[in-house]
Amino acid sequence: MANEPTHVVQSTEIATACVCPFLFKLSYPFGVVGGERDYLIANTVHDIMSLATPTTILDNWQYGVKDFEAIAGSIIKDSANIIEKCVANAIDVAKRDGRDSSILDTFENEVQDRFHGLLIGLAKRVMKKHPQPVRAVTEITITNIRNVQEGRIDAILEYDNDCYGIIDWKSNEVNSVVTGGRKDAWQIIANMFLANYRYTGDEDNWSKCCFGAVVYNDGAYMPRLPISERIINKVKIDRNFAHQVLCGGTPYAEKPVVCPVCDRDGESASDCRFYREDTRSANLGVFPENYDKIRKLLIKRRYLVLKERGETHRHKFVLHTATENLGEEAGLEELERAGVIHTGYKAKSIDDRSVTLSRENIRTFLEPRKVIRIIGNEHKNHVNDIPILACISEKGMVKQVNGKEVTIDLPTTIAVERARLHLLDLPLTIVPDEINLTRRVLEPMHRFHRLAADLILHDENNSEFIGHE
Numbered sequence: 001m002a003n004e005p006t007h008v009v010q011s012t013e014i015a016t017a018c019v020c021p022f023l024f025k026l027s028y029p030f031g032v033v034g035g036e037r038d039y040l041i042a043n044t045v046h047d048i049m050s051l052a053t054p055t056t057i058l059d060n061w062q063y064g065v066k067d068f069e070a071i072a073g074s075i076i077k078d079s080a081n082i083i084e085k086c087v088a089n090a091i092d093v094a095k096r097d098g099r100d101s102s103i104l105d106t107f108e109n110e111v112q113d114r115f116h117g118l119l120i121g122l123a124k125r126v127m128k129k130h131p132q133p134v135r136a137v138t139e140i141t142i143t144n145i146r147n148v149q150e151g152r153i154d155a156i157l158e159y160d161n162d163c164y165g166i167i168d169w170k171s172n173e174v175n176s177v178v179t180g181g182r183k184d185a186w187q188i189i190a191n192m193f194l195a196n197y198r199y200t201g202d203e204d205n206w207s208k209c210c211f212g213a214v215v216y217n218d219g220a221y222m223p224r225l226p227i228s229e230r231i232i233n234k235v236k237i238d239r240n241f242a243h244q245v246l247c248g249g250t251p252y253a254e255k256p257v258v259c260p261v262c263d264r265d266g267e268s269a270s271d272c273r274f275y276r277e278d279t280r281s282a283n284l285g286v287f288p289e290n291y292d293k294i295r296k297l298l299i300k301r302r303y304l305v306l307k308e309r310g311e312t313h314r315h316k317f318v319l320h321t322a323t324e325n326l327g328e329e330a331g332l333e334e335l336e337r338a339g340v341i342h343t344g345y346k347a348k349s350i351d352d353r354s355v356t357l358s359r360e361n362i363r364t365f366l367e368p369r370k371v372i373r374i375i376g377n378e379h380k381n382h383v384n385d386i387p388i389l390a391c392i393s394e395k396g397m398v399k400q401v402n403g404k405e406v407t408i409d410l411p412t413t414i415a416v417e418r419a420r421l422h423l424l425d426l427p428l429t430i431v432p433d434e435i436n437l438t439r440r441v442l443e444p445m446h447r448f449h450r451l452a453a454d455l456i457l458h459d460e461n462n463s464e465f466i467g468h469e
């Protein structure tokens with residue numbers, strides 16, 4: 001597989017490409033980063049939803065009832081411990097990262113308000129139409145190598161007739177659906193492909209999908225089923241566009257008729273104009289030699305960074321190829337023999353930040369500081385045969401290895417709580433993983449590119465480039 005491209009496109013990136021292919025190209029390869037202003041509050045609300053959905057929300061689910069305030073009130077009352085834990089974790093993480101000044105006095109109230117808003121949206125649109133699910137799993141990463149897509153679904157609700165519904169929580173802005181509406185709509189459809197893959201092994205099999213919902217403050221967007229062929233094809237075409245760009249290709253990107261960003265002079269509009277003009281001038285060969293050299297160097301470096309990004313997914317391609325070609329059991333055995341994965345673990349103990357796993361008979365050859373993913377082999381407990389890369393998992397780092405035991409640090413206390421809820425009762429497999437730093441590496445290149453243009457092209461000796469921004 002050494003020469004195979006190993007890129008997967010994230011659902012949120014597909015959604016970006018669906019809104020405007022240029023918007024995707026601004027992130028990759030150019031490295032423009034959109035600003036998220038209040039992500040601390042949004043992340044905390046996400047954490048609360050991830051622990052409340054399988055517990056307090058499921059317990060208080062009321063099908064067809066119209067008193068939304070009463071439903072939200074009971075969930076909030078029962079979720080007091082969860083809220084307290086998630087707020088404490090957010091403050092702790094912000095302090096650890098030296099960002100405590102970003103925690104406002106109103107932090108906890110804001111979190112409560114947004115949680116309440118999402119619950120009203122959920123009760124009004126989802127609970128009213130759909131009966132109580134039998135199980136909920138949250139923050140689940142699904143990788144579909146066959147269709148080169150990956151995504152993290154906020155919540156999947158399962159019904160006893162094997163059907164499922166998926167939810168994306170939009171907790172970042174009170175009116176999120178108004179501002180980010182189109183992107184959110186594309187994202188939920190891309191995530192529905194992944195859910196289809198998880199439950200049927202085929203992204204095009206919609207037979208068990210009962211709904212997808214983007215839940216925001218006081219409401220929800222739920223695409224009408226069945227989703228039309230035209231929409232499905234658009235998402236697949238844009239996924240293919242994004243995949244080609246990541247693999248180093250230069251597919252044609254068409255500016256949309258109505259551009260939601262540049263026509264309103266939005267956040268990335270000036271960067272978009274800059275790169276479109278930059279490429280046009282480069283093709284005309286009108287740049288001064290010094291700038292042209294810097295520009296070419298930066299573009300080349302960016303594509304090398306993208307190549308590295310592909311490498312972060314190589315383990316998943318190996319896992320997929322082995323299990324597809326040999327069957328899941330034989331494929332996993334083969335990879336265990338080769339020392340690529342480590343199967344047969346059970347949870348032994350849990351503390352605030354880490355979990356200790358153990359297995360019988362076989363010693364562990366993992367090394368401390370390795371980034372890994374713990375996968376729960378769900379299909380052994382479940383009617384559906386869920387592909388291994390679509391099962392519940394959590395990412396972590398090996399802390400300590402002791403004979404047949406391994407202790408793994410998870411990123412936050414909330415991730416440990418989630419693991420306790422969903423993961424640790426299952427037979428566990430440890431697979432290698434990587435941290436993807438692509439955006440962090442590309443962003444300084446973008447800043448440097450713009451600085452070089454400012455300094456060289458805006459120089460009075462190059463006055464014809466003044467319009468270049």
Ligand code: SF4
Pocket residue numbers: 019020021022023024026255256259260261262263268269272273
């Ligand atoms: S400014 Fe408009 S054309 Fe440019 S990337 Fe954004 S949406 Fe697309």
